[in-house]
Amino acid sequence: xxxxxxxxxxxxxxxxxxxxxxxxxxxxxxxxxxxxxxxxxxxxxxxxxxxxxxxxxxxxxxxxxxxxxxxxxxxxxxxxxxxxxxxxxxxxxxxxxxxxxxxxxxxxxxxxxxxxxxxxxxxxxxxxxxxxxxxxxxxxxxxxxxxxxxxxxxxxxxxxxxxxxxxxxxxxxxxxxxxxxxxxxxxxxxxxxxxxxxxxxxxxxxxxxxxxxx
Amino acid sequence: xxxxxxxxxxxxxxxxxxxxxxxxxxxxxxxxxxxxxxxxxxxxxxxxxxxxxxxxxxxxxxxxxxxxxxxxxxxxxxxxxxxxxxxxxxxxxxxxxxxxxxxxxxxxxxxxxxxxxxxxxxxxxxxxxxxxxxxxxxxxxxxxxxxxxxxxxxxxxxxxxxxxxxxxxxxxxxxxxxxxxxxxxxxxxxxxxxxxxxxxxxxxxxxxxxxxxx
Numbered sequence: 001x002x003x004x005x006x007x008x009x010x011x012x013x014x015x016x017x018x019x020x021x022x023x024x025x026x027x028x029x030x031x032x033x034x035x036x037x038x039x040x041x042x043x044x045x046x047x048x049x050x051x052x053x054x055x056x057x058x059x060x061x062x063x064x065x066x067x068x069x070x071x072x073x074x075x076x077x078x079x080x081x082x083x084x085x086x087x088x089x090x091x092x093x094x095x096x097x098x099x100x101x102x103x104x105x106x107x108x109x110x111x112x113x114x115x116x117x118x119x120x121x122x123x124x125x126x127x128x129x130x131x132x133x134x135x136x137x138x139x140x141x142x143x144x145x146x147x148x149x150x151x152x153x154x155x156x157x158x159x160x161x162x163x164x165x166x167x168x169x170x171x172x173x174x175x176x177x178x179x180x181x182x183x184x185x186x187x188x189x190x191x192x193x194x195x196x197x198x199x200x201x202x203x204x205x206x207x208x209x210x211x212x213x214x
Numbered sequence: 215x216x217x218x219x220x221x222x223x224x225x226x227x228x229x230x231x232x233x234x235x236x237x238x239x240x241x242x243x244x245x246x247x248x249x250x251x252x253x254x255x256x257x258x259x260x261x262x263x264x265x266x267x268x269x270x271x272x273x274x275x276x277x278x279x280x281x282x283x284x285x286x287x288x289x290x291x292x293x294x295x296x297x298x299x300x301x302x303x304x305x306x307x308x309x310x311x312x313x314x315x316x317x318x319x320x321x322x323x324x325x326x327x328x329x330x331x332x333x334x335x336x337x338x339x340x341x342x343x344x345x346x347x348x349x350x351x352x353x354x355x356x357x358x359x360x361x362x363x364x365x366x367x368x369x370x371x372x373x374x375x376x377x378x379x380x381x382x383x384x385x386x387x388x389x390x391x392x393x394x395x396x397x398x399x400x401x402x403x404x405x406x407x408x409x410x411x412x413x414x415x416x417x418x419x420x421x422x423x424x425x426x427x428x
Contacts, residue, residue, distance in 0.1 A: 001335065003365040005326060008266040011339060011364050013292065013378055014230055014385045014394070015259060045229060045259030047271045050353035052222040055269065057261045078227065081398055085421030088404035112219060121215065125225060135349075137262035137358070142269075144351070150225050151217040164227055164387045171228045171385055173378045175401045180228070181385070181393035184295055189391075190302035207299030 013173035015042040019090055020056060021075035022067035023117050026096055036101045036108050036118050039064040040091030042172040043140070044076060052147040053132060057140040063095045068143060072131045073114045077123035080168040081179050086122075087170065088177065113148035124153035124167065227387035229256040233304055234270060235289035236281035237331050240310055250315045250322050250332050253278040254305030256386040257354070258290060266361040268343060271354040277309045282357060286345045287328045291337035294382040295393050300336075301384065302391065327362035338367035338381065 019038040026035060043057040054076065058065045068074050079087045086104040093100060101108065101120075108118035111128040119126035129145035156162055171178045184205045189197065197206050233252040240249060257271040268290065272279045282288050293301045300318040307314060315322065315334075322332035325342040333340035343359035370376055385392045398419045403411065411420050 001338070002368045003323065003335075003340070004368060004371070006364040006366055008361050009364045010260045010263050010266045010268075010361065011366070011376075012230055012232075012258070012260050012268060012290065012341065013339070013383055014228060016226055016228055018226075043260045044226070045269070046224045046226050046257045047269065047356050048351035048354045049224050052224045053351055054224075054226060055259070055261065055356070076226065084399050085404040088399060088401065088421070092402055092405055109217070121217075124215070125227070126217070127226065133349075135347075135358070137267055139264035140262045142261050142358070144349070144356070147222050147224065150220040150223045152220055152225070154216045154218060157218070162225075162388060165390070169227055169387065170398075171395070173383065174376060176379070176397050177399040177401075177403075179395035179398050181395040183390050184384075184393050185298050185302060185391040187302065187389045187391075188306055190299040191306055207302070 011174065014171035014178065015173065016044060016078070017042050017087060017170050017172040017177065018044055019077040019079060019087060019120055019123065020058070020064055021077055021117055021120055022064050022071065024063075024067035024070055026063060028097075028099065035095055035099050036106075037063060037067060037095035038077070038090045038100050038104070038106065038120060039095070040087055047144060053144060054127065054129060054147055055142055055144045057137070057142050059140050065141065068131060071116055073117045074129050074131075074143075074145070075111055075114065075117050075119045076127040076129060077120040078125035079123045079170055081170055082168060083122055084170060084177050109151065111149065111151070119151060124156055126151040225388065228385035228392065229387065230258060230292070231256050231301060231384050231386040231391065232258055233291040233293060233301060233334055233337065234272070234278050235291055235331055235334055236278050236285065238277075238281035238284055240277060242311075242313065249309055249313050250320075251277060251281060251309035252291070252304045252314050252318070252320065252334060253309070254301055261358060267346060267358060268341065268361055269356055269358045271351070271356050273354055279355065282345060285330055287331045288343050288345075288357075288359070289325055289328070289331050289333045290341040290343060291334040292339035293337045293384055295384055296382060297336055298384060298391050323365065325363065325365070333365060338370055340365040
């Protein structure tokens with residue numbers, strides 16, 4: 001396949017799309033008030049397992065940046081397609097002009113391990129995060145944070161097992177939001193035995209191992 | 215919705231799933247050889263736009279970690295569902311035991327801006343990366359790198375416009391690989407005028423703005 005050379009760019013896909021929940025004081029219509037803010041971000045990801053950590057990149061002029069610097073904490077709220085318009089709105093509008101929690105009809109959830117920052121009940125997965133370090137990279141500051149607790153909706157579980165299949169999670173690619181696709185494999189499926197494949201994966205997705213020189 | 219408290223964990227989804235391309239010397243069957251290695255990673259993401267930067271977390275014992283430390287460079291190769299079994303294999307097997315480029319029938323692509331590291335031709339998007347800094351976080355080291363060039367397959371373009379819709383990009387969630395879903399919105403669509411929505415988005419996905427208090 002012929003490839004085009006595009007120069008430096010931020011072209012990785014797909015990316016998660018999350019709502020960064022923060023809290024702090026701002027002025028609306030000349031009146032100072034404390035708000036629970038929500039900012040959409042795609043530049044986030046897991047960075048460490050022991051201890052559990054994630055990173056999120058935020059531009060210094062954003063209100064969310066100030067709130068994280070003031071409190072040392074934030075929540076990462078993983079949304080579904082059902083609230084995709086609200087997710088988009090929280091990336092377009094600033095908490096300086098709009099109480100986004102009110103505008104989006106979000107329900108704040110108290111988070112164990114954080115002192116003042118809420119989660120968003122309408123999101124099925126919520127990660128409570130405490131800042132570990134901040135790296136200035138240029139246009140963005142990279143916040144590396146410990147994940148101090150995870151909340152997950154009851155209906156993400158099959159019994160005691162978390163199952164994210166058909167849970168309508170969103171992704172972001174090159175300026176667009178996408179719905180969740182089909183499950184086509186599991187970690188280790190390329191070397192799994194037939195009885196394991198039979199149990200865990202529809203046959204249409206079984207790997208053709210003869211194409212690999214194992 | 216009732217939520218379960220799960221304690222700290224690395225539960226963010228969806229995540230990208232990429233092949234980290236590196237090069238270096240290792241021993242196979244007692245013979246020292248230089249290989250182009252490929253390691254699967256989901257803990258990667260964009261961290262800065264000016265300059266374009268990404269991060270990837272790698273455990274110190276991995277061969278890929280040594281190769282990145284030795285060369286200061288790596289490639290991030292974004293695969294499609296067509297090579298999902300190969301992607302899985304590159305996460306399960308080590309380059310210490312297997313020449314994964316040969317086993318997966320990958321074609322190396324020379325990358326402008328890197329001195330020794332190749333890309334993987336079978337991946338439609340390739341990001342050439344030079345390490346900017348390394349942060350020790352615990353189980354993983356976080357490599358923050360400048361994206362010095364991006365290669366994109368001709369067929370990702372509609373004319374001059376890059377379009378990632380229906381391009382079969384993979385994502386990773388909680389131990390499973392997923393196909394790409396449907397495009398359901400674009401950045402700014404929650405506040406777009408009807409004529410813009412009409413042009414850019416099927417009506418089924420138009421946001422119901424009356425649900426937002428704008």
